[in-house]
Amino acid sequence: MNINGWDTSTDPLKERERLLEIAELGLDDPEVDHILQNIAREAAEYFNLPIGVVSVVLDEAQWFAAMHGVEDWVGAARGTPVEWSFCRNVVRDKAEFVVSDAREHEVMKHSPLVQIDGVLCYAGIPMVTSRGHVIGSFCVKGTEVRSFSEEEMVALRKFATRAVERIEARRPATV
Numbered sequence: 001m002n003i004n005g006w007d008t009s010t011d012p013l014k015e016r017e018r019l020l021e022i023a024e025l026g027l028d029d030p031e032v033d034h035i036l037q038n039i040a041r042e043a044a045e046y047f048n049l050p051i052g053v054v055s056v057v058l059d060e061a062q063w064f065a066a067m068h069g070v071e072d073w074v075g076a077a078r079g080t081p082v083e084w085s086f087c088r089n090v091v092r093d094k095a096e097f098v099v100s101d102a103r104e105h106e107v108m109k110h111s112p113l114v115q116i117d118g119v120l121c122y123a124g125i126p127m128v129t130s131r132g133h134v135i136g137s138f139c140v141k142g143t144e145v146r147s148f149s150e151e152e153m154v155a156l157r158k159f160a161t162r163a164v165e166r167i168e169a170r171r172p173a174t175v
Contacts, residue, residue, distance in 0.1 A: 028065075039138075039159055040067055062079045080112075097137070125138045
């Protein structure tokens with residue numbers, strides 16, 4: 001089946017092993033949230049942007065394991081439907097995704113996050129586990145048009161690495 005240009009029969013968001021690993025990682029633990037929360041805040045401050053997020057991308061939704069600057073109903077829900085998500089592109093392509101002006105971006109311009117919430121710039125890095133699964137995106141975003149330099153992308157990769165290291169440190173030991 002083809003939905004919005006994506007072949008859902010091979011959609012990486014629906015990979016069983018990836019979803020099982022997300023469940024195994026226990027990202028709803030408050031201790032993980034506190035540490036990841038600090039990393040999200042530090043990233044937003046570093047980029048001088050209002051929002052930093054550790055976004056876990058599921059098959060039907062993105063869930064914010066940690067967030068800084070996310071308000072209103074999205075903050076209360078701790079996520080959005082996956083079809084609205086910038087982060088789904090990171091997981092599907094297993095690659096960085098950068099948008100300077102979402103109003104002009106063919107993939108994102110119709111998202112309610114752009115149309116209603118006014119998100120205009122976004123930079124996301126894949127959060128790849130030691131098992132090779134992209135479980136989500138470490139991202140920053142804002143409500144003004146903005147580009148990201150290579151130096152800034154290097155810094156964002158370091159924030160993403162810290163987040164994944166913390167997530168993996170919490171992985172239950174296998175017998």
